[in-house]
Amino acid sequence: MEIIKRKKGKEKFFSFPRVSFLLKKRKAFVITLDVFVAVLIAIAMGLVITNMLSLRMNDKLASNAIANDMLAVLHKKGEFNSYIGMQQQQVETKLLENLNLLPAQYCGNFSITVYDANDFSKRENFQAVNCEKQGDISRVKRIFSDYSKEKFGIAELEVWLK
Amino acid sequence: MKGIMYTVATFLIFLGITTYVYMNLNFSENSSSLISSERIFRYWNAVDSGMQNLVNVSTAKKDFVLEINDSLPAERSVKTLLDRYGLFVEQFFKDPTIDVRFEDSSGNKVELENMESKLTIKPMNITYGWDSWGKNEMEIRGLTANLGFIQSINLSVRFVNNTIANNSIIWSPYKDCRANQPCLNFYLSVSDGTKTIVSDKTTFDLSRGSKTELIYCTAGDCWMRVRVGLWTAEDPQNIIKIELHNLNITTSTRIKMNTTEFFANYPAILAVRTAFAEKVEFL
Numbered sequence: 271m272e273i274i275k276r277k278k279g280k281e282k283f284f285s286f287p288r289v290s291f292l293l294k295k296r297k298a299f300v301i302t303l304d305v306f307v308a309v310l311i312a313i314a315m316g317l318v319i320t321n322m323l324s325l326r327m328n329d330k331l332a333s334n335a336i337a338n339d340m341l342a343v344l345h346k347k348g349e350f351n352s353y354i355g356m357q358q359q360q361v362e363t364k365l366l367e368n369l370n371l372l373p374a375q376y377c378g379n380f381s382i383t384v385y386d387a388n389d390f391s392k393r394e395n396f397q398a399v400n401c402e403k404q405g406d407i408s409r410v411k412r413i414f415s416d417y418s419k420e421k422f423g424i425a426e427l428e429v430w431l432k
Numbered sequence: 433m434k435g436i437m438y439t440v441a442t443f444l445i446f447l448g449i450t451t452y453v454y455m456n457l458n459f460s461e462n463s464s465s466l467i468s469s470e471r472i473f474r475y476w477n478a479v480d481s482g483m484q485n486l487v488n489v490s491t492a493k494k495d496f497v498l499e500i501n502d503s504l505p506a507e508r509s510v511k512t513l514l515d516r517y518g519l520f521v522e523q524f525f526k527d528p529t530i531d532v533r534f535e536d537s538s539g540n541k542v543e544l545e546n547m548e549s550k551l552t553i554k555p556m557n558i559t560y561g562w563d564s565w566g567k568n569e570m571e572i573r574g575l576t577a578n579l580g581f582i583q584s585i586n587l588s589v590r591f592v593n594n595t596i597a598n599n600s601i602i603w604s605p606y607k608d609c610r611a612n613q614p615c616l617n618f619y620l621s622v623s624d625g626t627k628t629i630v631s632d633k634t635t636f637d638l639s640r641g642s643k644t645e646l647i648y649c650t651a652g653d654c655w656m657r658v659r660v661g662l663w664t665a666e667d668p669q670n671i672i673k674i675e676l677h678n679l680n681i682t683t684s685t686r687i688k689m690n691t692t693e694f695f696a697n698y699p700a701i702l703a704v705r706t707a708f709a710e711k712v713e714f715l
Contacts, residue, residue: 303439304438345478388516390524414482422482
């Protein structure tokens, strides 16, 4: 009789409706450490690919600096002022020579426009390019003036990686 | 043990990725402002250099000495060139991403042609300038209180396309230094490329005026004269003055100060601005 009672008690417990429902319907989502490591590695690979952006920004800084330095040096040497009054072909040959001084992995488009100080509509253009434009292009420009010839000028240099 | 190793490895990878992302974010922002800052610096220097060229004066500071190389009078209309230069910068050099303009010390836009024709050595407020942008006369001026900063002035004058008629530099009147009065060490030489005459007087009382007799050129009615020190009671700031008549000269003036803490600029500000940065300084 006692045994039967105990059995009944057990049955009574397991037949309690709410708990029984939960135990039958239970689900779980377990994140194992393996998965977490795998996710981190996937993120790392994605970042390596997106690192291409920062490399390109590095290149942009470098090409800007190279172009600016070239213009500054030529300006200080008086190169731009010396072109005023020269023949078109002579100037463009000199511009091409300057472009060939760029580091080997760079190409450029060098243009100079000289204006009459008293009438800006009177102008001369000179230009030289040493290879086809591609990719990211850095553009810089510099102003110069000539007192005795009463001329103003703009030198523009575009630089890109080959 | 395996669990601990996994945990440590995960933590290290996570830390590495976080640091990498943080550094890259900073780098991208800094790169843009670096490019912008360099652009401003280059633009400012180029516009400044162009303007100095139009005035046809070069200045160089080395330690205690300020050297000014000049040519008088102006062969071109400097005032007109400055005006045209200001317009040229507005129309052709600046663009929507970078603003370039000339301002006064209050930040108001100014026309370059209206800039006063002088250089100011600061903080002593000693000026090297001309009667106008025509540069027919050159003057070095300064208050008596600031004259103590000047150790000496060395002025070399060269006649252009002319020869000197005089055989020496004669001062009349000549006022030598006196005790308790501002005294200037002044060295003057005049050359035409072949002949050079040098002043034998090198100390001058600035509270009283000295002047040279006319130094003539051999070809026609042309001369120059140098005045040193106070000349009129109405104009008590004169240190040195060069007067010219029908004569072209080039000058090299070396002003030696008793300190290296000085700089020289024109009385106009060049402001170059982008969205990231600006450079606003006296020309």
